[in-house]
Amino acid sequence: MAGTPANAQDLVVLEEITKSTIVLKGGRLLQVVMVGGVNFSLKSEEEQNIMTYAYQNFLNSLDFPAEIIVHSRKINVDKYLASLEERQSKEQSALLQSQIGEYREFIRSFVKDNPIMAKSFFVVVPFSPSAIPQADTFTKFLPFGKKNPAKEQQAAEARHTEATEDISQLNQRVSQVVDGLKAIGLEAE
Structure with a gap:
C-alpha cells in the first residue's frame, strides 16, 4: 500500500x-x-x-x-566509581586507599550482578x-x-x-x- x-x-x-x-x-x-x-x-x-x-x-x-x-x-554508576578512584589516588593513608579500593571493587561487582534501578x-x-x-x-x-x-x-x-x-x-x-x-x-x- x-x-x-x-x-x-x-x-x-x-x-x-x-x-x-x-x-x-x-x-x-x-x-x-x-x-x-x-x-x-x-x-x-x-x-x-x-x-x-x-x-x-x-x-x-x-x-x-x-x-x-x-x-x-x-542507574549508571561510572561517575561515582570514577570519583572513588580519584578520591583513592588523593588519599594519603595507605589503609584508607586500600579500603576505598575494596569498596570501589565491591560496588563495581555488585552493580554488575544487580543493576541499580x-x-x-x-x-x-x-x-x-x-x-x-x-x-x-x-x-x-x-x-x-x-x-x-x-x-x-x-x-x-x-x-x-x-x-x-x-x-x-x-x-x-x-x-x-x-x-x-x-x-x-x-x-x-
Missing part, C-alpha cells in the same frame, strides 16, 4: 501545555502528579496492611479513570469536557450565513469560560488524587 507518508505532527496528540495542564488535540485535558515511592517491604506486616487498605480505599473513592505509570531506568511514579489525571455542538455549524457554509463579529466574540468568550471551568474541574480531581495519596503516606505533588 503506497500512500502519502504521515506527517509527524499528525501523530502527536498533544496540542499544548498551559499552566501544568496538558491539552490534547481532541480537547481532553491531563495533569500529571509525581508521587514519591515507599519501600513497602521494609514496613511491618501491620503497616503493610494499613497501606494496602488505604490504597484500596483511595482507588475505590475515584469516580474517574486514572493512569498509574512506573518509570524504571538503570531508579524508579519514578506518576499518576495521570484526565478530564474530558463534554462537547456541545454549535448551532451555526451548517449555516457558516451557506453564502447567506455572513460572519457576525459580535457573535464570534461572544463564542470566543464562551469557549474561554468553558475551558476555565474544565481546568477547574480537572484541578479538583488532581486535589482528590493528591489528598488520597497523602492519606496513604505517599508524597505527591
Whole structure:
C-alpha cells in the first residue's frame, strides 16, 4: 500500500501545555502528579496492611479513570566509581586507599550482578469536557450565513469560560488524587 507518508505532527496528540495542564488535540485535558515511592517491604506486616487498605480505599473513592505509570531506568554508576578512584589516588593513608579500593571493587561487582534501578511514579489525571455542538455549524457554509463579529466574540468568550471551568474541574480531581495519596503516606505533588 503506497500512500502519502504521515506527517509527524499528525501523530502527536498533544496540542499544548498551559499552566501544568496538558491539552490534547481532541480537547481532553491531563495533569500529571509525581508521587514519591515507599519501600513497602521494609514496613511491618501491620503497616503493610494499613497501606494496602488505604490504597484500596483511595482507588475505590475515584469516580474517574486514572493512569498509574512506573518509570524504571538503570542507574549508571561510572561517575561515582570514577570519583572513588580519584578520591583513592588523593588519599594519603595507605589503609584508607586500600579500603576505598575494596569498596570501589565491591560496588563495581555488585552493580554488575544487580543493576541499580531508579524508579519514578506518576499518576495521570484526565478530564474530558463534554462537547456541545454549535448551532451555526451548517449555516457558516451557506453564502447567506455572513460572519457576525459580535457573535464570534461572544463564542470566543464562551469557549474561554468553558475551558476555565474544565481546568477547574480537572484541578479538583488532581486535589482528590493528591489528598488520597497523602492519606496513604505517599508524597505527591
